[in-house]
Amino acid sequence: xxxxxxxxxxxxxxxxxxxxxxxxxxxxxxxxxxxxxxxxxxxxxxxxxxxxxxxxxxxxxxxxxxxxxxxxxxxxxxxxxxxxxxxxxxxxxxxxxxxxxxxxxxxxxxxxxxxxxxxxxxxxxxxxxxxxxxxxxxxxxxxxxxxxxxxxxxxxxxxxxxxxxxxxxxxxxxxxxxxxxxxxxxxxxxxxxxxxxxxxxxxxxxxxxxxxxxxxxxxxxxxxxxxxxxxxxxxxxxxxxxxxxxxxxxxxxxxxxxxxxxxxxxxxxxxxxxxxxxxxxxxxxxxxxxxxxxxxxxxxxxxxxxxxxxxxxxxxxxxxxxxxxxxxxxxxxxxxxxxxxxxxxxxxxxxxxxxxxxxxxxxxxxxxxxxxxxxxxxxxxxxxxxxxxxxxxxxxxxxxxxxxxxxxxxxxxxxxxxxxxxxxxxxxxxxxxxxxxxxxxxxxxxxxxxxxxxxxxxxxxxxxxxxxxxxxxxxxxxxxxxxxxxxxxxxxxxxxxxxxxxxxxxxxxxxxxxxxxxxxxxxxxxxxxxxxxxxxx
Numbered sequence: 357x358x359x360x361x362x363x364x365x366x367x368x369x370x371x372x373x374x375x376x377x378x379x380x381x382x383x384x385x386x387x388x389x390x391x392x393x394x395x396x397x398x399x400x401x402x403x404x405x406x407x408x409x410x411x412x413x414x415x416x417x418x419x420x421x422x423x424x425x426x427x428x429x430x431x432x433x434x435x436x437x438x439x440x441x442x443x444x445x446x447x448x449x450x451x452x453x454x455x456x457x458x459x460x461x462x463x464x465x466x467x468x469x470x471x472x473x474x475x476x477x478x479x480x481x482x483x484x485x486x487x488x489x490x491x492x493x494x495x496x497x498x499x500x501x502x503x504x505x506x507x508x509x510x511x512x513x514x515x516x517x518x519x520x521x522x523x524x525x526x527x528x529x530x531x532x533x534x535x536x537x538x539x540x541x542x543x544x545x546x547x548x549x550x551x552x553x554x555x556x557x558x559x560x561x562x563x564x565x566x567x568x569x570x571x572x573x574x575x576x577x578x579x580x581x582x583x584x585x586x587x588x589x590x591x592x593x594x595x596x597x598x599x600x601x602x603x604x605x606x607x608x609x610x611x612x613x614x615x616x617x618x619x620x621x622x623x624x625x626x627x628x629x630x631x632x633x634x635x636x637x638x639x640x641x642x643x644x645x646x647x648x649x650x651x652x653x654x655x656x657x658x659x660x661x662x663x664x665x666x667x668x669x670x671x672x673x674x675x676x677x678x679x680x681x682x683x684x685x686x687x688x689x690x691x692x693x694x695x696x697x698x699x700x701x702x703x704x705x706x707x708x709x710x711x712x713x714x715x716x717x718x719x720x721x722x723x724x725x726x727x728x729x730x731x732x733x734x735x736x737x738x739x740x741x742x743x744x745x746x747x748x749x750x751x752x753x754x755x756x757x758x759x760x761x762x763x764x765x766x767x768x769x770x771x772x773x774x775x776x777x778x779x780x781x782x783x784x785x786x787x788x789x790x791x792x793x794x795x796x797x798x799x800x801x802x803x804x805x806x807x808x809x810x811x812x813x814x815x816x817x818x819x820x821x822x823x824x825x826x827x828x829x830x831x832x833x834x835x836x837x838x839x840x841x842x843x844x845x846x847x848x849x850x851x852x853x854x855x856x857x858x859x860x861x862x863x864x865x866x867x868x869x870x871x872x873x874x875x876x877x878x879x880x881x882x883x884x885x886x887x888x889x890x891x892x893x
Contacts, residue, residue, distance in 0.1 A: 419611055423554060424566045426613045429508040430539035431606050433558045434476045434489055436503055438496045477557035477606030479539050479615055481645060485531040488645050489605030490620055491520040494527050505531050508564060519648035524589050524636060524723065525620050526644040539607060542614030544637035547571055547593060555597040555619055557606025569597030577716035578621065578634060591720030592634035593617045599633030608635040643724050657727040657748025660691015661698060663715045670887040672871035674703060675739050681705040682715050685885055696746040701885060703736040776857045781864065783891045785814020786821065790856050798879055803855030804845040819886050824876060848875035868892045
């Protein structure tokens with residue numbers, strides 16, 4: 357069954373009840389309304405309020421008008437028709453499901469079998485017909501006649517999809533028209549929280565709609581963009597300018613009339629605007645669009661590392677003192693980071709002088725570079741700061757970067773006989789035991805301790821180690837993904853190799869009251885870093 361939202365005109369009727377020969381007259385001098393009933397007059401309203409200086413407000417109002425008038429012709433309406441298909445549950449759960457709707461606000465049903473249609477927006481970026489929009493607007497368009505563009509003057513043209521980039525949710529389409537009004541592109545690096553902005557698009561089928569608000573946050577990661585390999589770049593401008601279904605791909609403009617972002621998503625529980633919208637920074641969108649126009653795809657470069665943001669406990673464990681930078685969780689074999697000498701648990705503090713304190717900030721800056729570019733990373737490593745110059749490489753899409761084996765060299769310690777076979781640490785909520793010979797072979801390690809149980813609600817559970825609980829409990833979440841319990845071996849604690857239970861107990865006793873890092877390896881060869889605060893006795 358289809359749910360439809362109808363927009364019906366509301367008739368506003370003014371009724372005048374006149375006695376005898378009544379009439380209505382307006383006088384403008386003092387803003388009064390005089391109602392004349394025969395010879396009697398009733399004066400309504402008072403004088404204009406006394407304000408400091410109306411000229412400033414008038415200038416702001418004039419700016420609103422001028423910007424709106426200038427930018428509306430640079431935004432187009434995009435109608436997309438998809439191939440016939442049955443929508444799945446995954447479609448219903450897609451974060452863009454409510455954001456990209458039919459022209460009449462229609463919500464698509466999982467039981468629809470016919471071709472679907474929807475309405476989005478786009479921004480004209482060249483006078484010969486190139487238009488930037490969202491990937492999610494056009495990604496399922498029918499091959500033939502799937503995309504139609506309507507200009508501000510209501511003329512319609514068929515459009516061709518030039519290329520898409522799911523990683524940033526950017527796409528470029530083209531119409532065969534010249535002499536178009538082209539949007540001025542600003543510099544999103546200069547955008548600040550509190551800046552006045554306008555969102556322009558076609559929400560709910562209401563073409564050329566302008567809404568106004570402020571930039572409410574920068575560098576916002578909302579976890580919606582990803583390509584086929586699960587890699588995504590989330591680095592949004594957040595705004596409270598009203599954005600609704602159909603605004604996708606439209607422009608977020610500053611008060612110079614420049615595009616500073618491409619509207620992409622909303623945070624909502626209802627499918628409609630609830631105060632928060634998100635736009636892709638125009639610097640990123642421009643880089644992606646340029647590559648698509650030049651090459652038909654994005655020539656993106658990668659450092660070749662998996663990264664994590666640093667919290668207070670990890671910062672203490674790594675000796676940083678305060679949470680800053682992003683931690684290298686893994687170094688991809690054959691990548692630019694490995695060639696430059698990056699190591700696990702290095703903390704990247706800046707890239708080319710730009711401070712980075714969140715993973716998505718680093719990803720956003722790298723997204724502006726290309727394969728072959730060189731970047732300078734200022735890093736923290738075991739109490740020292742140093743620079744590493746990395747030549748970015750293209751990602752090998754056939755390589756599974758999650759399958760990185762962190763092999764143990766076994767040079768510092770050989771296998772030793774432990775006095776204890778297993779031990780429970782109630783103060784952190786963790787139980788461990790020694791490995792068997794077959795488990796050492798399975799995990800490709802010469803030592804370590806197997807995590808056997810993680811107490812629900814304990815610090816170990818809260819820090820994410822519940823992923824490796826072997827107690828048959830519920831599934832746990834890691835990096836936002838629900839995963840079944842799996843075996844995990846602690847191979848390093850407090851920067852020391854762990855061979856057996858005695859080693860692990862000793863490290864905990866030596867670090868009472870301090871934060872330490874744990875390296876945990878699973879049977880697939882993946883190694884992850886966890887930080888724990890070791891309680892005092």
